[in-house]
Amino acid sequence: MGPRGIWLLAALLLLGVCALAGAQKPDACRCSRREPQNRVNCGFPGISSDECFSRGCCFDSSVVGVPWCFNPLPKQELEECVMEVSARKDCGYPGISPEECESRKCCFSDTIRQVPWCFFPISTEDCHY
Structure with missing residues (x-):
């Protein structure tokens, strides 16, 4: 392997280590x-x-x-708001603002259409590895 091959190998190893660290x-x-x-x-x-x-x-x-x-x-911003879309229980109404939703102590995510955007949080006690 020539000098060019060694430099290429070193660059690939460095990229791999950086990817793992990130x-x-x-x-x-x-x-x-x-x-x-x-x-x-x-x-x-x-x-x-x-x-x-x-x-x-x-x-x-x-x-x-x-x-x-x-x-x-x-x-999600809060772990209590991490859940499958099917687990969301509506806490608002269509068109609710993030501020109004937050004032109800609920979670807000408007990234998926046709599901509740304002939904009740759930306890993190069941979260485990």
């Missing part, structure tokens, strides 16, 4: 509240939990027949 284990609620049937694969067969977490993904091998390394739920 990824972090998702919050427990973002993983444990993902329904098994809604998991989107984030790994490969035989991936370890450490490898999965280093990709910023969730790992749960307790359910057979679904991906064990999977994408977490979207991050």
